[in-house]
Amino acid sequence: MAKIRRNEKREMPALNTSSLPDIIFMLLFFFMSVTSMKEANMKVQFTNPSATELTKIENKSLVRYIYVGTPTSEFRKQYGAETRVQLDDAFAEVSEIGAFIVNERSAMKEQDQGLMTVSIKADKETRMGVIADIKQELRRVSALKISYAATQRTSF
């Protein structure tokens, strides 16, 4: 008759984890390929507006960003809650945009200079006065290719 042996010590076999690094590496490569490095340290916070007719910006090296939004909480004390402009890593005035763009453009290769795109990343609650000032400033330095950064939405 079969005997159920309860008390016999049975050791759990060691789990083979040798493929774990491979799986993690796979994840790592996935994230490396789908994401992009942050362009700048955000000092302003903004939520992009949404739109349907979006085009993708192809060549990232030709894009310069202008961030428009309210200062993040750590800068609130210093700069207040008014809408501010950020260029690269620092706060800037609208009047400084022209010099910034000219500077960035002159650092590009000559054949690329005409292809420069300025992406305006602004909060959806921004008043158009600020945006219009930025647009005028961009026109002044002939940076005419612009893109209003937005997130995709399907319909209203």
Place this chain on the structure above:
Amino acid sequence: MAKKIPQINASSMADISFLLLIFFLVTTSMDVNQGLARRLPAPVPPDQKIEDTDINKRNLMVVKINSANQLMVQGQEISVKQLRTKAKEFILNEEDNAYLPKLVEEDFGAPFGTIKYTKDHVISVQNDVDTRYQAYLDVQNELVAAYNEVRDECARKYFHMAYTELDEDNQKRIQKIYPQKISEAEPKNYGGN
């Protein structure tokens, strides 16, 4: 006798790759660079006199957005949802209405042949200083959508294909028939402070 090589303990490999993974998760951002591409008008040289360009009234569609984000098109208050159909009607003027832009006949070569199109139409967007950015972008978006739909219909009619599937040359030819003519005026104060 060949010496047996002891197996290397690889259990920390997973930890190392986890560390890398977390590093990349933190430093990168998922956002894709998408946006509404527009082209600004060229700057006016300071010595040039500002001339009132003579645009026939029927060729001009004025879209005004006030500080409360309400829309007015051709003197009528409408919602953003109606704007696309309104704009398409304006761009195409299929029924040759007297109050919609003038139709001009022009030969665009095969496969288009002679097409009647509204050559001199202009859509002018005017916004208030206090207009919200989202409202402004909604209007821009609807106008671009209207142009895209018009172009797509043209592509389907003559090439039996969607506009986006056409090659670049043919897209350019359709763009020539229906160029985006959205003019942006300087912001003014339209009512409601």
